[in-house]
Amino acid sequence: MRAKTNRHGVCPICRRPPPEGAEATRFRPFCSRRCADIDLHRWLTGAYRVDGDQASGEEGRGHGAAPET
Numbered sequence: 001m002r003a004k005t006n007r008h009g010v011c012p013i014c015r016r017p018p019p020e021g022a023e024a025t026r027f028r029p030f031c032s033r034r035c036a037d038i039d040l041h042r043w044l045t046g047a048y049r050v051d052g053d054q055a056s057g058e059e060g061r062g063h064g065a066a067p068e069t
């Protein structure tokens, strides 16, 4: 068991160690934009059906008649 190539991990898509370079590090943990797109596509098609409404955070904001006494 040689854990030699386990510095930065591997790309979860193609299971290859990401190349070095400023351009490549932008897509970490993926090795390239291609793999990042693949993962994004998987995420969109697989786990996008979230029945959550987190966009509405303005409720009860001076809405209605507050009893003033």
Ligand SMILES: [Zn+2]
Pocket: 011, 012, 013, 014, 015, 016, 030, 031, 032, 035
């Ligand atoms: Zn990859």
